[in-house]
Amino acid sequence: RLIAQGALTWFFAKRGEPVARLLHAPWRDDPYPIYRELRDRGPLVRSKLGALVATTHQLCDEVLRDRRFGVRTSDGSYGDPTAAAVELQLSLLELDPPDHSRLRKLAAPAFRPRRLETYRERIELIADELLDRVAERGEFDLVRDFAGPLPIRVICELLGLPPLDAERLAHHGRVLAGALDGVRSTRHLRQMRESFAELDAMFERLIEQRRADPGEDVVSDLVAALDEDKLTGAELVQLCDLLLVAGFETTVNLIGNGTLALLRNPDQWARLRAEPDLAPAVVEETLRWDPPVQMTMRIAHEPLELAGRRLAADTPVLALLAAAGRDPAAHPDPDRFDLDRPDRADHLAFSSGVHYCLGAPLARLEAEVAFRALATRLPHLRRAGAATRRPTSIIHGLAALPVATNRTL
Numbered sequence: 055r056l057i058a059q060g061a062l063t064w065f066f067a068k069r070g071e072p073v074a075r076l077l078h079a080p081w082r083d084d085p086y087p088i089y090r091e092l093r094d095r096g097p098l099v100r101s102k103l104g105a106l107v108a109t110t111h112q113l114c115d116e117v118l119r120d121r122r123f124g125v126r127t128s129d130g131s132y133g134d135p136t137a138a139a140v141e142l143q144l145s146l147l148e149l150d151p152p153d154h155s156r157l158r159k160l161a162a163p164a165f166r167p168r169r170l171e172t173y174r175e176r177i178e179l180i181a182d183e184l185l186d187r188v189a190e191r192g193e194f195d196l197v198r199d200f201a202g203p204l205p206i207r208v209i210c211e212l213l214g215l216p217p218l219d220a221e222r223l224a225h226h227g228r229v230l231a232g233a234l235d236g237v238r239s240t241r242h243l244r245q246m247r248e249s250f251a252e253l254d255a256m257f258e259r260l261i262e263q264r265r266a267d268p269g270e271d272v273v274s275d276l277v278a279a280l281d282e283d284k285l286t287g288a289e290l291v292q293l294c295d296l297l298l299v300a301g302f303e304t305t306v307n308l309i310g311n312g313t314l315a316l317l318r319n320p321d322q323w324a325r326l327r328a329e330p331d332l333a334p335a336v337v338e339e340t341l342r343w344d345p346p347v348q349m350t351m352r353i354a355h356e357p358l359e360l361a362g363r364r365l366a367a368d369t370p371v372l373a374l375l376a377a378a379g380r381d382p383a384a385h386p387d388p389d390r391f392d393l394d395r396p397d398r399a400d401h402l403a404f405s406s407g408v409h410y411c412l413g414a415p416l417a418r419l420e421a422e423v424a425f426r427a428l429a430t431r432l433p434h435l436r437r438a439g440a441a442t443r444r445p446t447s448i449i450h451g452l453a454a455l456p457v458a459t460n461r462t463l
């Protein structure tokens with residue numbers, strides 16, 4: 055059904071339908087002109103595909119915070135028609151309260167900013183180690199050699215997983231994150247099943263180990279909760295899958311998109327090199343300007359009125375998080391990448407409301423360390439070839455960013 059839907063959206067994309075274009079290359083590689091076109095039509099737009107689309111910061115925020123919206127339809131199924139609903143195990147992301155609140159409460163303590171600060175030094179060390187390796191080479195792929203492996207190593211340590219094959223995990227991440235857009239082919243479906251089977255088996259082994267020998271990590275906390283019947287075994291494994299994949303699959307794109315933005319805006323790159331303490335500003339400006347998660351879906355749980363329209367129960371609304379970041383009503387001169395914005399953390403890149411990203415403090419910390427390390431250790435970094443985009447719409451990032459550095463510290 056999803057593959058057929060792909061053919062239908064392609065048909066509409068060819069005929070200029072903006073929402074369909076968001077789902078297909080080449081248009082999705084630079085979706086920002088499409089967001090402008092949609093916003094010019096109003097805060098809530100009905101596309102020819104039938105979907106209702108929220109295009110402004112204010113309306114996206116309103117939908118995400120409104121408890122009359124959820125992620126499941128009234129028959130209990132996961133309502134996002136762009137996701138491979140039956141196959142994807144999205145844990146928190148596909149649950150409404152009260153199940154959502156119960157599970158979120160169990161995972162939340164591990165991701166509190168104060169607890170994560172204790173990881174800063176460790177993250178700096180990993181970043182340094184990765185840069186040591188590439189610095190000697192002169193040319194490298196920023197995504198494969200730095201932006202990708204950094205969050206993979208961090209989330210593995212945080213979950214208490216042994217050092218794993220970063221390439222293999224990156225493959226699972228690409229397969230599963232790509233599936234958020236829908237299943238492209240039977241081969242993709244098979245890959246998805248294989249990836250889940252491999253990750254599930256890995257976590258089942260880890261859960262047994264933690265039960266026998268608990269540690270300080272989040273999985274040990276969750277195993278204790280399992281033993282107190284606060285969640286089921288299947289819920290635990292799915293939550294671990296989500297924490298792992300969400301833990302690196304988005305942060306890689308924050309580091310990649312931010313580095314590309316800096317190299318395309320040499321004045322801003324120079325600002326960061328002169329003042330590395332601007333690294334948190336790079337993080338927030340990248341999240342606003344070119345966010346790794348471009349959109350998310352909500353379903354009306356009851357008949358309601360939104361932006362002057364009557365919505366029946368079970369009506370889906372697509373919230374364009376990335377369009378919100380370019381909304382001139384929220385961010386003056388929105389297309390400019392500018393580290394000096396006063397309002398820069400006021401974006402929806404981590405969503406809003408009950409599903410607000412659990413890993414936001416971790417993502418911010420990792421990306422801050424990454425941008426600071428690049429600016430201080432590789433100040434001569436420059437592009438050495440064309441960046442290539444990942445072939446996905448919801449997750450927005452780079453497949454490769456060839457860079458060169460002729461002098462290193």
Ligand code: HEM
Binds near residue numbers: 298300
């Ligand atoms: C949820 C973005 C990094 C774990 C979300 C959502 C967004 C998001 C937009 C909510 C989706 C919705 O409302 O439907 C990002 C971005 C990241 C990032 C842009 C990096 C730049 C992380 C990291 C973790 C993580 C490092 C660590 C484990 C989660 C979890 C949820 C979530 C568990 C589900 C929360 C819930 O449903 O209650 N993320 N994320 N994320 N994120 Fe992140």
